[in-house]
Amino acid sequence: MKRRYIKTIIGLSIALFTMGSLDSCKVRDDFPEFGEPVEEEPEEDIIPPDNQMTPMIQSIKDKTTYLKVFQMDTTQTISPGVEYLHARFINREDVPISIHIMELDISNPKLTMQALTPYNENMFAVQNLPEMVKFNQKTAEGKLLAAINGDAVTSGEPTGSFVKFGKVLKTSASKTRPYIGVKKGSDAIQFFNSPDATKYPTDAINLAEIKHLVGGSYFLLYKGDDVSTSSSGAARIAVGINEASTKLYLMAADGVIANFSAGVALNDLRDMMRAIGCYTAMQPTSGNLTAMTVLDILNPEQSWINKNFTTTPAGTTNGIGFVLK
Template identity: 30%
Template sequence: MNKLKLVPALILLCFAAASCKKDSQAQAPHTVIQSPLTQRIADSTGLVAQVFSDTVFQVAEGIRETDVHYLSKTGYAMHMFILEIDVTNPKLKLEAATPYNVDAYAMQTVPDMARYLQAAEGRVLAGVNADFFNTTTGEPRGILIRNGKVLKTTWANARSATFMGVRKNGELFIGNREDFDAMKDDFEDALGGGPMLVENNAVLTQTDLSIEPRTGVGLSNDGKLYFMVVDGRSFYYSNGVTITDLGHMLKACGATKAINVDGGGSSTFMIKHPLAEVWQVRNRPSDGTNRAVGNAWMIVSKP
């Protein structure tokens, strides 16, 4: 008699379990990845456990943005922003920006630098923060060349080891101190950076294991420039990465050479929004507001 009473109860439990399973599946559908860059990073780095969402859109001709919200393999919430720029596009130009668009050391936010640069050079379409800097004077830690004028050729410390530059023939170049010493008269613009992340299509392992907001820049062999910002210092939003992991993600995008630039509260990822005439900082700087920095890289449309 007791066994017979148990049968309907077991049936009900099984039905309820199946219903719960269906509800759970309905609440957590499989995410369809939109961006090829997101797919490459998820497939090849071993850093992504789950992509919650990603969006990809055209900022301007030759400039595409990818925004990714994902769960890291270590179980942390993450937000990453990638700008892929076709530097073979004759309408685009990479320029070094300084505060107030002058040849002097100072500090200014990336959007404010864009305003001054646009007044002199043309429409600014996107930008990221660049070199590490003295937080009192704004003096960059690495080298500085702007509009063909060599303004600084010294390096502050061992961490200031690399640079990215625009050669006078328009080609982009990433190199180290020795490269700069040999080529400094050949650059129209150049800004310093930190450790080399990717060289000869290989990720370099770093001794710095700290997890922070990060900014990196990279170049591919097929004419693509990558700006990447990974936000951090916010547990429920985004927790940051190591610089080695930043290198893995830039390589996955296609960069065969890449460097780390200033991060932490300086990390700034800005675009001229395609639907409004405003410069929009797309990431969430960890200071809670846009930090004034020493210099920046800007993408400018040629007349």
């Protein structure tokens, strides 16, 4: 009797377990259904209507063949004598272009240049430009209003000579590499070297006389003469000065971003720099190192923002900062 009872209990347990297992394999009525992923439509790039060009963009249209169809431009005053401009247009190849321009009135003796280093340290490293500006503000001789990327990077260090606050951090023997800087005892911004030592003989740079010095890749213009030519579009940056040495110009071209900005060739960058007033100009470097950082006027105590766009922004080994003492 006892053995029959135990068998009955075991049989009942097996039956209940089997029923539970079968029941657990059923498809739940409340189980969610997964269909094909829904592709989100990209945001439409709406350019507000703008029928009036600023004088600087009008000058590019009038003095070059590059700007075919004007789309828009906007301006912003960063500080008295420091203006920022963003423009979009269709170029002669019928592709979209986006550029950023800054004009600095360097006839103001309190507006000058200083070299920037990653983390405000005298070491070879890389850092995104807005963060670099923020670190270097701690020891700047005034308010850093804007900056662009500096020299090209070779194994984590600048390619050309580099001087910050009189300390020589890197030397190069090149007499044709372009440089921008200031000498000791002066705040006047100057360009150094020439693109051709025979055609344009210049004195060698005496680094002992230099307070700040940052190198570049190419001269675009030298004393009004054309220098660099290239037909390949890329994100690019340029800095130039007018003949009277009273205005300094910065230009950053966005790229290469489909349906937004195809990038700019060196010869077109050169022509636009001349059109806005440059007599001598250079390209520090190009591609993903391209960066133009401007003081955020809505948060001027602690924030600087990148104005330009590249596909994958990269850190730079040094920077060219512009400071108001």
